[in-house]
Amino acid sequence: MCLKTLVVTRLRFMKLIQLIKEMGKSDTVHLTDMNEAVAIDGEYTKSLSSHYKGKTALFETKQGTKKLIFSDYKTYFVMNARLAGFTVVVSDELFNQVSKTEKVQTIQMYNVQDEKHAEQLTEKMQQLVPETAQLDSFYATYKAGMEAKGMLIFMGAFLGLVFLLATGSVIYFKQLTEATADRERYVILQKIGVKKKEIKASIAKQIFFVFAMPLVIGIAHSTVALTALSNLAGLDLAMPVFISMCVYTVIYTIYYFLTVSSYSKIVMEQP
Structure with a gap:
């Protein structure tokens, strides 16, 4: 070297x-x-x-x-x-x-107390430092780093949310299309004595796997990718990743119950 x-x-x-x-x-x-x-x-x-x-x-x-x-x-x-x-x-x-x-x-x-909030002190010192000298403060570096990380987190969360909503909407409308196509089959089940409660339970189980598989695979893929990124960049991403996964799971859960409700209404509707 x-x-x-x-x-x-x-x-x-x-x-x-x-x-x-x-x-x-x-x-x-x-x-x-x-x-x-x-x-x-x-x-x-x-x-x-x-x-x-x-x-x-x-x-x-x-x-x-x-x-x-x-x-x-x-x-x-x-x-x-x-x-x-x-x-x-x-x-x-x-x-x-x-x-x-x-x-x-x-x-x-100089060792500064409460350096993360030393904005005014940094500005005053900048005015006192001659032009030939260079001033570098913890606050300036901390602020620049937080702004850069905040922008990256916002972009990543926004793009992730857009793709999540798009995926949930595609699954939702695909299930409603299948509900319309399978409606006659559920009508026959009702006529032969199958209770509505049992039909709803069957619908809930069917749609659960449709929503669960993409969510589980997505979380597993993200965990592996972000773990590799964390080790490569030396960053601790555990908390942001955990929060984003919780948010995505909640959104998928809302889509799931909405799909089950709409699906049930379509197949239970009297001809």
Whole structure:
């Protein structure tokens, strides 16, 4: 792996220890050699990301190519993702050596309480920050992420609802068409003494399988697909998926009872 092709933030070892403590984590990090490094990858996923421990990387500098050996890696951010999506922690000795010829960027961080609602504070700080500096706040990142996820959830729910209503309507009208065609058979059953209650029970069982099969297959297919997506993207989609399945089941149930009622009225209607 060549770090020349990556957007990398180099972090001094002692600064990492301080940041980990400030975050309230009990992790310990050890660097026993100047060429050892620790990878910080907050977007780490088992299916896509590299298992950094034990891997080597070439680090291009004006002093030449440095060889780094990853002794450990952390799967959480120690700085805002937009400022340091992938961070390489090096020893203080290597940092001091490389910083003599490389450009060093200073990042100041502040721990804000109730950061999800810090809109006014973010706006005031934006006004104070000079144009040459870059400000990245938790609130701005959180807001942008929620807006993007909200739009995706809305689009997915809307399209799913449209297809669900279309499927339910197709099944509903198909069953009514069959009811009209089979009406004479049910009239004969009534004439030979079959009770209306028994006929309605038979209709309910028949239509139940018609609605149950698409629902069960759809839920099973969605569960497999969304589980794969959750593992691939590293997202927890359990609650949104559960809620959407409950909503779809309720809508299908309404279609089911409506179809049973309409079907029964057609076949029970006196000629």
